[in-house]
């Protein structure tokens with residue numbers, strides 16, 4: 622009996638609760654708790670709603686029987702507590718679940734609306750986040766803070782194994798050959814690249830894909846499979862004078878092209894007239 626009333630109370634409900642209740646000084650109703658504990662225990666484990674309704678009817682019947690032995694009304698008041706606890710356990714569980722999805726949906730809903738604004742996420746988000754944050758903190762600062770980071774829909778692709786940003790950093794730091802990243806069809810020196818040469822490197826038919834950023838020509842080919850936005854996105858600006866840089870700035874102006882593709886630098890973009898026929902277009906030779 623002693624071990625039941627002590628350690629067994631949290632686990633064994635029906636019989637042990639009776640003993641524990643009896644030992645409680647605050648609860649004068651000995652018989653009421655015994656009946657309820659036995660009845661409430663079964664409905665809790667088996668039926669949810671039915672158990673609640675049954676207990677209410679039981680309480681009334683008990684209150685009518687108790688007055689004989691224990692007239693004090695507090696007895697009727699005491700029984701209710703066990704029910705609320707049982708219902709409270711059930712209600713809280715479902716309620717916590719709904720709230721979570723709501724914030725999550727709220728977080729993802731805005732992004733869909735701002736899908737058109739996806740390009741400037743970093744800049745735009747920082748500019749627009751503050752106002753939303755200032756308003757949100759009073760109610761839910763967490764939801765708003767989480768919204769801004771994941772607010773925009775990501776167009777990132779799943780990169781193949783071995784093509785993570787870290788892998789790219791490792792490759793650029795340790796290229797297999799000195800000219801691997803710049804391309805096999807270019808000399809070791811930086812070259813002058815006329816528009817015709819740039820357009821020729823459109824990335825198809827086995828040709829390298831060249832891109833221009835701030836007047837410098839880079840070989841995009843080795844970076845294609847490392848590009849978080851996918852090969853297709855990066856190819857959109859290949860072999861085009863102003864298109865690549867425009868798209869780049871439109872999507873992620875915060876990305877450091879120069880740092881990431883520095884080892885892929887081929888040369889500088891020049892006009893067609895600047896490259897004389899028969900002359901070498903290697904910068905170092907000319908300079």
Ligand code: HEM
Nearest residue numbers: 775776777849850854855857858865868869872876878881
């Ligand atoms: C035609 C040119 C380019 C286009 C259209 C383009 C497009 C994209 C797109 C759509 C994404 C996914 C953005 C997102 O949903 O989070 C992306 C991500 C990225 N791109 Fe590009 N890209 C281009 C050129 C480049 C270049 C040249 C580089 C490297 C110098 C580069 C580096 C990155 C990086 C680092 C990310 C990940 C950004 C992040 O984690 O927030 N992209 N790109």
